[in-house]
Amino acid sequence: MLKLLLSRLATAVPSIVGVVVVTFMLTRLLPGDPAAYFAGLAASPQAIAEIRTKLGLDKSLPEQFVGYIVDLAHGNLGNSLSTGQPVVTEIATRLPASAELTLFALILAVGIAIPLGVLAAVKQGTWIDHLCRIVTTAGVSLPVFFTGLLFAYVFYYLLQWAPAPSGRLDVFLSPPTHITGFYLIDSALTGNMEVFWGALRQLALPAISMAIFSLAPLARMTRGSMLSVLGSDFIRTARASGLAPGTVVFTYAFRNAVLPVITVLGMVFSFLLGANVLVETVFAWPGIGLYAVNALITSDYAPVQGFVLTMAVLYVALNLAIDLLYGLVDPRVRLDS
Amino acid sequence: MTAVPALAVEDLSVEFRTRSGIVKVLDHVGFSVDKGETVALVGESGSGKSVTAFAVMGILDPAGKVTSGRALFGGADLLALSERDLAEQRGRELSMIFQNPRTALNPIRKVGQQIADVLVRHGGATRSDAPRAAVEMLKRVRIPDPERRVEAYPFELSGGMCQRIMIAIALACRPALLIADEPTTGLDVTTQAVIMDLIGELAHESGMATIFITHDLALAAEYCDRIVVMHAGHVVEAAPARELFAHPRHPYSAKLLAATPGETVSLAELASIPGGLPDLRRPDLPACRYSGRCERRIDDCTKPLPHRVVDERHVVSCWNPL
Amino acid sequence: MIPLLRHARYVLSENPVTGLAFALFAMLLVAAIFGPMLAPYSPLQSNAAMALKPPSAAHWFGTDQLGRDIFSRVLVATRLDLSIAFASVILAFMLGALSGVAAGYFGGWTDRVVGRLADTIMAFPLFVLAMGIVAALGNEVINIVIATAIINFPLYARVARAEANVRREAGFVEAARLSGNGEARVLLGHVLPNIMPIMMVQMSLTMGYAILNAAGLSFIGLGVRPPAPEWGIMVAEGANFIQSGEWWIALFPGAALMLAVFCFNLLGDGLRDIIDPRQRT
Ligand SMILES: Nc1ncnc2c1ncn2[C@@H]1O[C@H](COP(=O)(O)OP(=O)(O)OP(=O)(O)O)[C@@H](O)[C@H]1O
Ligand code: SF4
Numbered sequence: 029m030l031k032l033l034l035s036r037l038a039t040a041v042p043s044i045v046g047v048v049v050v051t052f053m054l055t056r057l058l059p060g061d062p063a064a065y066f067a068g069l070a071a072s073p074q075a076i077a078e079i080r081t082k083l084g085l086d087k088s089l090p091e092q093f094v095g096y097i098v099d100l101a102h103g104n105l106g107n108s109l110s111t112g113q114p115v116v117t118e119i120a121t122r123l124p125a126s127a128e129l130t131l132f133a134l135i136l137a138v139g140i141a142i143p144l145g146v147l148a149a150v151k152q153g154t155w156i157d158h159l160c161r162i163v164t165t166a167g168v169s170l171p172v173f174f175t176g177l178l179f180a181y182v183f184y185y186l187l188q189w190a191p192a193p194s195g196r197l198d199v200f201l202s203p204p205t206h207i208t209g210f211y212l213i214d215s216a217l218t219g220n221m222e223v224f225w226g227a228l229r230q231l232a233l234p235a236i237s238m239a240i241f242s243l244a245p246l247a248r249m250t251r252g253s254m255l256s257v258l259g260s261d262f263i264r265t266a267r268a269s270g271l272a273p274g275t276v277v278f279t280y281a282f283r284n285a286v287l288p289v290i291t292v293l294g295m296v297f298s299f300l301l302g303a304n305v306l307v308e309t310v311f312a313w314p315g316i317g318l319y320a321v322n323a324l325i326t327s328d329y330a331p332v333q334g335f336v337l338t339m340a341v342l343y344v345a346l347n348l349a350i351d352l353l354y355g356l357v358d359p360r361v362r363l364d365s
Numbered sequence: 366m367t368a369v370p371a372l373a374v375e376d377l378s379v380e381f382r383t384r385s386g387i388v389k390v391l392d393h394v395g396f397s398v399d400k401g402e403t404v405a406l407v408g409e410s411g412s413g414k415s416v417t418a419f420a421v422m423g424i425l426d427p428a429g430k431v432t433s434g435r436a437l438f439g440g441a442d443l444l445a446l447s448e449r450d451l452a453e454q455r456g457r458e459l460s461m462i463f464q465n466p467r468t469a470l471n472p473i474r475k476v477g478q479q480i481a482d483v484l485v486r487h488g489g490a491t492r493s494d495a496p497r498a499a500v501e502m503l504k505r506v507r508i509p510d511p512e513r514r515v516e517a518y519p520f521e522l523s524g525g526m527c528q529r530i531m532i533a534i535a536l537a538c539r540p541a542l543l544i545a546d547e548p549t550t551g552l553d554v555t556t557q558a559v560i561m562d563l564i565g566e567l568a569h570e571s572g573m574a575t576i577f578i579t580h581d582l583a584l585a586a587e588y589c590d591r592i593v594v595m596h597a598g599h600v601v602e603a604a605p606a607r608e609l610f611a612h613p614r615h616p617y618s619a620k621l622l623a624a625t626p627g628e629t630v631s632l633a634e635l636a637s638i639p640g641g642l643p644d645l646r647r648p649d650l651p652a653c654r655y656s657g658r659c660e661r662r663i664d665d666c667t668k669p670l671p672h673r674v675v676d677e678r679h680v681v682s683c684w685n686p687l
Numbered sequence: 688m689i690p691l692l693r694h695a696r697y698v699l700s701e702n703p704v705t706g707l708a709f710a711l712f713a714m715l716l717v718a719a720i721f722g723p724m725l726a727p728y729s730p731l732q733s734n735a736a737m738a739l740k741p742p743s744a745a746h747w748f749g750t751d752q753l754g755r756d757i758f759s760r761v762l763v764a765t766r767l768d769l770s771i772a773f774a775s776v777i778l779a780f781m782l783g784a785l786s787g788v789a790a791g792y793f794g795g796w797t798d799r800v801v802g803r804l805a806d807t808i809m810a811f812p813l814f815v816l817a818m819g820i821v822a823a824l825g826n827e828v829i830n831i832v833i834a835t836a837i838i839n840f841p842l843y844a845r846v847a848r849a850e851a852n853v854r855r856e857a858g859f860v861e862a863a864r865l866s867g868n869g870e871a872r873v874l875l876g877h878v879l880p881n882i883m884p885i886m887m888v889q890m891s892l893t894m895g896y897a898i899l900n901a902a903g904l905s906f907i908g909l910g911v912r913p914p915a916p917e918w919g920i921m922v923a924e925g926a927n928f929i930q931s932g933e934w935w936i937a938l939f940p941g942a943a944l945m946l947a948v949f950c951f952n953l954l955g956d957g958l959r960d961i962i963d964p965r966q967r968t
């Protein structure tokens with residue numbers, strides 16, 4: 029297992045290098061004078077020149093790159109123009125909000141998609157199979173920001189079941205004591221049920237919008253791999269040995285079918301992290317996506333760069349975790365390495 | 366000879382629904398296996414040997430349907446049992462081993478657990494003493510170092526080892542009938558002999574009836590008491606192995622034998638029987654499905670096939686047998 | 688060709704949804720080509736007196752905060768949305784197919800460079816990378832096209848690479864090589880045409896994603912700028928009115944967007960059934 033961990037860590041290194049190089053290139057690609065952008069639109073030539081020296085833009089590209097790496101190594105992503113705060117701190121304080129939303133959406137998506145996919149495969153050709161197909165095709169076709177708005181209109185404006193789409197918690201409630209930064213977990217840990225329900229109600233609509241969007245690849249893959257596993261030789265052996273239908277479907281078929289589903293989680297995270305930006309915009313969710321969008325509007329580029337880098341590093345880390353999870357489930361990978 | 370056979374298949378017909386129409390894969394198939402007897406089911410690829418076995422076990426694909434017949438086993442008709450009752454019998458009273466042992470085992474479950482699953486399911490052991498019972502089973506199929514091997518995954522074992530595991534799973538509950546569907550395909554020649562000897566011995570030990578499905582006439586002659594020849598979903602001839610080799614009566618059996626010069630040549634390699642199997646989707650299949658390739662065809666051959674009893678144990682379905 | 692047509696007819700009869708997708712596609716094409724001619728009002732003409740009116744006989748989809756006719760705007764926007772998606776898919780195809788075929792055909796360092804490039808792009812959550820690219824290149828429509836093409840590039844490169852790799856040793860390629868054709872000619876004249884069908888399926892499948900991606904970018908204010916009619920921007924504008932109950936401003940452009948994506952996704956699945964022989968049963 030340790031060997032597996034090390035070998036997978038080694039494969040993540042080129043990804044991280046690629047990510048760092050690309051984010052560096054993105055800052056140099058800024059049309060016109062990057063210093064002017066980083067200085068803001070109303071900056072004086074003097075201020076621009078100052079920024080240029082500060083950013084090291086007067087140096088050669090390799091030197092700049094080294095400077096960028098050194099900054100990264102010191103956890104320095106620059107400062108936000110509009111708030112003057114270090115981007116790292118701002119991202120760090122906002123990350124739990126995004127993480128809570130994304131993980132909750134993932135749990136919802138997995139919780140719906142996998143049973144749906146399994147049922148669709150076991151009852152192939154029945155109404156549940158057709159339902160699965162409709163849900164998956166419709167799910168990927170729905171722009172996530174549009175679903176979010178639609179939900180807000182129906183459940184907030186029309187039915188008034190959901191709270192106003194504005195943030196993580198009603199203004200009348202104060203956030204729970206900071207432990208993990210996840211409101212649901214923190215409020216549950218401190219036994220603050222009022223805040224727990226409040227946070228859950230705020231979380232529901234954005235998380236469901238995201239879950240619907242990312243459900244499709246999971247459900248499709250579950251159905252497909254269940255179907256192929258159910259048709260395989262060892263399932264016939266299991267049936268020929270008279271094993272109970274539940275054992276055949278879950279212990280034998282499902283545990284094998286879940287392997288390809290784990291690999292598709294990478295794509296699901298790509299969907300979720302992207303959708304995150306849009307959903308946070310719709311629901312005024314105070315995470316890093318909204319932070320980046322607000323920075324974009326004010327042409328404040330350091331936060332945008334920091335955001336892209338953070339997301340990419342997170343994504344590489346998630347992919348690593350997925351690889352390890354795969355190794356845990358599949359002995360062939362675990363023991364081969 | 367009046368004893369009740371372990372398994373008697375009568376009049377078994379099976380159809381498959383496919384996109385290009387209904388395929389009549391089995392047509393009134395009948396044969397029987399006595400207790401302690403080993404019967405070979407031979408015939409070229411596509412003749413319906415596996416489908417016969419699957420139908421008896423009740424594990425046909427959803428597209429397949431039994432349209433007529435009975436499979437009498439232990440006083441009950443297997444084909445009439447509910448899926449639940451049949452599942453009780455499978456693995457306990459009647460078992461099956463398949464070709465390609467590597468793919469026939471669950472790739473991500475330890476082989477010991479796979480044996481234990483069957484034992485626990487059929488009350489052969491409790492969850493707590495199943496691991497020990499699994500080791501016992503590995504000993505019975507002569508796997509060296511059984512304590513360590515129960516912890517192995519199929520991919521860590523050779524094909525021959527995997528087939529022994531399959532045999533252990535099939536025999537775990539000491540069934541009365543074993544169906545072995547080409548159990549040695551994909552194994553090298555020495556392993557083939559070892560596996561066949563093992564099945565033969567275990568069957569002999571427990572007085573188990575065995576159906577051995579194969580392409581390989583030589584193998585069938587060596588290990589089986591009787592041979593049932595299938596062609597295009599028909600049983601064309603059934604006879605004691607030695608008699609069939611000495612006096613084949615059906616033109617197809619004769620061709621098979623004539624085409625088997627050495628001991629190691631299998632039917633799969635034979636291209637010498639002219640023509641192929643008829644298209645089983647045709648609505649106007651001839652009464653004798655071999656008539657398209659037969660050199661002994663006579664006018665009577667268009668009539669429904671007869672069951673000619675050569676002697677008590679030798680039956681042939683042909684209007685103009687040798 | 689005839690068996691393919693027969694197979695197409697079979698697929699259509701087996702799966703009428705694909706027929707529906709073709710019909711939707713035709714509708715979208717008509718809207719994209721003739722939209723500006725068919726629109727009952729000017730998509731840009733504001734009319735303060737008519738602001739925020741719900742759907743009516745005169746304004747089927749209602750009017751927005753500036754009194755512009757939403758139906759006309761949704762209709763006219765078709766061309767821009769589809770052009771962005773189409774251009775980016777074509778660009779992704781050209782970059783991806785060429786480099787992928789070269790990688791699969793030559794192997795060696797070509798393969799490694801292309802593979803590393805694709806892996807690096809795939810190391811990002813794709814929408815986030817697209818955001819970063821548009822932010823860096825500047826707020827222009829063309830940059831949406833470029834960003835969307837870049838994030839789709841790895842898909843094309845991988846499919847093309849795998850297909851070319853399989854065909855490298857194929858008889859017809861060998862024959863072309865032996866009859867004295869240069870590597871480039873073999874590649875462009877023999878390998879590439881043979882992987883076209885499967886690339887077509889890929890293109891149709893990524894069209895839907897490209898539309899979503901472009902609309903998402905303009906939703907957060909990247910690329911297309913108001914007052915240009917574009918579905919993503921229109922939904923963003925409507926978002927401000929959802930909480931006060933003016934649903935139609937966001938609903939209709941959003942529905943158009945959804946329908947277009949739905950259409951291309953269905954079409955992609957249908958095309959795959961028709962073209963990709965490995966999926967045939
Ligand atoms: N699931 C199925 N759907 C349609 N036809 C089938 C199916 N399974 C089997 N058949 C048909 O049934 C016929 C008999 O198949 P079967 O597998 O029993 O042959 P076999 O004698 O076991 O051959 P082999 O020696 O190759 O295993 C074949 O013609 C095959 O096409
Ligand atoms: S019945 Fe007639 S055609 Fe058929 S095998 Fe016998 S002789 Fe040949």
Ligand SMILES: [Mg+2]
Pocket residue numbers: 414415416546
């Ligand atoms: Mg078979």
